[in-house]
Amino acid sequence: MTEEQLDKYRLEGTKVRVVRDALEMNDVVGFVVAWDDESVLIRRPNRRVVKLKRDYVMVEASAPRPTLEL
Template identity: 60%
Template sequence: MISDEELNRYRLDGTRIRVVRDADPANDVRGFVMAWDEETVLIRKMNRKVIKLDRNYLYQPFSEERKVPE
């Protein structure tokens, strides 16, 4: 699970992130961290729509090479 500190750093820096949900890259969510609680993260996608995702997914900066979840 991603830490509050890491989410806060992504939000404050305005880092574009990738949320890897499974092995298929087409299912990744790309956007910016808006808010979070104990179980979910609110992501603003590039088309300005907002999506709520589980904190157990893999969150990484979009500029890094994609890692496959375990």
């Protein structure tokens, strides 16, 4: 995920989905709040903030969920 994409999601208030593994229940859905070189902060609907690695797959929440190959 590039700096420009993260900034676009933050400024537009786009809800994103962070896919961490093959199980959909482990996805984090929310809004991009901030980021640095290694991590990104996502605000979930319950207003809690989650710090995640930028290595995870991140897509718009309205887009289909990508499948991860193990």
